[in-house]
Amino acid sequence: MNEIVMRLGLESWKPLLGALLLPPLPALLVVVLGGLLWRRRLGLALLGLGVAALWLEACTAVAEPAKRWLLQPPPALEAAALKGLASAGTAIIVLGGGREAFAPEYGTSSLGIYSLERLRYGLWLSRASGLGVGFSGGVGHAGMQGEAEATIAARLAAEEFRHPLRWVEDASRDTRENAARSVALLKPQGITTIVLVTHDWHMPRARRAFEQAGAAAGMALRVVPAPVGLAGDDSLPLLRWLPSGGGFTLMRWVVRERIGLLMGS
Structure with missing residues (x-):
């Protein structure tokens, strides 16, 4: 499906096309349809279904199990595993997760919260292991x-971190291009193992993209997941069943990543 979008020249429409499938729009459409048919039993059923969907998709008690079941993200990278990775053929690659084209408080552009979290962890891994670190994102x-x-x-x-990057890939537009362009950058330097840093909900799709890019480049590329954002909601159990911004955001990412896996993007 992703290839079809590319061949049709609809790359710039990908964010919009994806947003149409993400919460809360599908549930809202069900509510609207139920409202139009409210005089019938079907309409009342649709109203109830839509409202229930809107409620549940914003609860961390639903979003966190959905992440585990639908995406099966990897666990945290253990310290022992990190120590065994130090070699000339290994690189840490951090994937971009959004930017602020202009942050008024700084008077210049900045990274978004997801990118900052990934960058911080990638630099922490670099200091702990001595491995070079790169960042991919256009x-x-x-x-x-x-x-x-x-x-x-x-x-x-x-x-700010006083730890310069060794590699900078600044032309990619999505995860597949992150992988393809990063592999093209690292292959001539003899890199055969990549410690991949991104959020746990993004890792399955990112890992697949890098493995496919390595195969396309004729490399026996090893991809070691180093996910961030693993901490769960530590609220009281009852509060986890109440709608929250955190639960809603997580569910959107879960649905987005699952669609991406199914579409091959």
């Missing part, structure tokens, strides 16, 4: 103006 399919994510990440890594 401006996305929407083609927004401003600095690429990787350019911003390089600046923050050097100026």
Whole structure:
């Protein structure tokens, strides 16, 4: 499906096409349809179904199990495993997760919260292992103006974290391009193992993309998952069944990533 979108020249429409399938829009459409048919039993049933869906998809008590069942993300990278990775043929690669084209408080562009979390962990891994670290991220399919994510990440890594990046890939627009362009950058340097840093809900699709990119490049590429964002909701059990921004955001990511896996994107 992803290939069809590309061949039709609809790359810039990918964010919109994907958003149409994500919560809360499907449930809202069910509610609207139920409202139009409210005088019939079917309409009342649809109203109830839509409202229940809107409620449940915003609960962490539903979103967290959905993440485990639908995505099966890997566990945290253990310290012992990290120590065994130190070699000349290994690189840490951090995937971009969004940027702020202009952050007024800084007077310049900045990374979004997901990118910052990934960058911090990637640099932490680099310090702990001595491995070089790179960042992959452009401006996305929407083609927004401003600095690429990787350019911003390089600046923050050097100026604020005092740990410069070794590799910067700033032309990719999505996960598949993250993988293809990163592999093309690293292959000539003899890299055969990548410690991949991204959020746990994104890792299954990202890992697959890098393995496919390695195979396409004729490499026996080993991809070691190093997920972030593993901490769950520690609220009281009852509160986890109440709608929250955190639960809703997580469910959107879960649905988005599952659709991406099914579409091959």
